[in-house]
Amino acid sequence: MSGTSLDGLDICYTKFSYDKESGKWNYTILAAEDEQYPEELKHQLATAQSMTAEEYALLNSDYGLYLGRRVKAFIERTGASPRYIASHGHTIFHQPSKRFTTQIGSGAGIAAESGVDTICDFRTVDVALGGQGAPLVPVGDRNLFSEYSYCLNLGGFSNISSDGANGNRVAYDISPVNYVLNHYTRQIGLDYDKDGEIARSGNVNSALLERLNNLSFYSQKGPKSLGREWVVGEVIPLIDASAVSMEDKLATFCEHVAVQISKHISGGSVLLTGGGAFNRYLVERMQANAPQCKYFVPDARTVNFKEALIFAFLGALWAADMPNCLSSVTGAKYDNIGGALYKSGIKR
DSSP: OBOTTOOOEEEEEEEEEEETTTTEEEEEEEEEEEEOOOHHHHHHHHHGGGSOHHHHHHHHHHHHHHHHHHHHHHHHHHTOOOSOEEOOOEEEEEEGGGTEEEEESOHHHHHHHHOSOEEEOOSHHHHHTTSOOOOOTHHHHHHHOTTSSEEEEESSEEEEEEEOTTSOEEEEEEEEOHHHHHHHHGGGTOSSOGGGHHHHTSOOOHHHHHHHHTOGGGGOOSSOOOOHHHIIIIIHHHHHTSOOOHHHHHHHHHHHHHHHHHTTOOSEEEEEESGGGGOHHHHHHHHHHOTTEEEEOOOHHHHHHHHHHHHHHHHHHHHTTOOOBOHHHHOOSSOBOOOEEEOOSOOO
């Protein structure tokens, strides 16, 4: 798993089992690691949307080969013996209104370098069916974390899922989070704001907060998702136009995230995962804005690897020929099975 916040590569080796009588899935994380991207690769991924067609095609191939080598090294270190690799890739373009989305990282390259059959490209079928192609994590929330009223992920973007009144899973993106926060901390030489201490030292700028909260995306109805293009075109310019300090920018954006999330939680228990769960200041502001709910931050492995775990689960569903994209979440014509298989050529 590689997220839009460019905080690195997550690899999660998981065993899944399915009980036909109860219809329940169980999982065990057998090993998990994360690693930072080399600076050159991080820069390439951050600027891929402006590359030439040839440069873009080369990065797709090179990045797939890189992922395959990293997984092979992980297998050698841990003794893992996976049946499949399920790879999200790295999102470069996500424009479902134009019916396309692109996650680079050649599945052929992953399979060739790792020697393991690889399932990837999970979003494009859903987008072709008129869906948002996102969020995809809710199918895992429903099957693996059903004891919580809500599952809230704080990654590059915040997204939430819960059971609707009709029993269907409902989920959507709420706001940018780490994509924006990390964008600004990188300007002062930091990958992220540890524990939210820089934000805590600042003050919320009420005028900037109001402009952020009034962005038109937040008043849209129906299935919706966020992508890099919207943040770069709408959010970053708005913040940059405000003559406030770095500390105040981070404090104000944390407050903005907390306000937006509070509009979507009516009470009950909330499982909180993603890198933002470690931002203590942000979580405090979220709790202050939604005192009617109780946030649960699980063990560090679940926080760090839940998305990677669930993309492994999407691969398990693909292998079981079961839907892994929910139309109640994405707005597609019907539930669908997303993913393409690349064979390694090695007999097992």
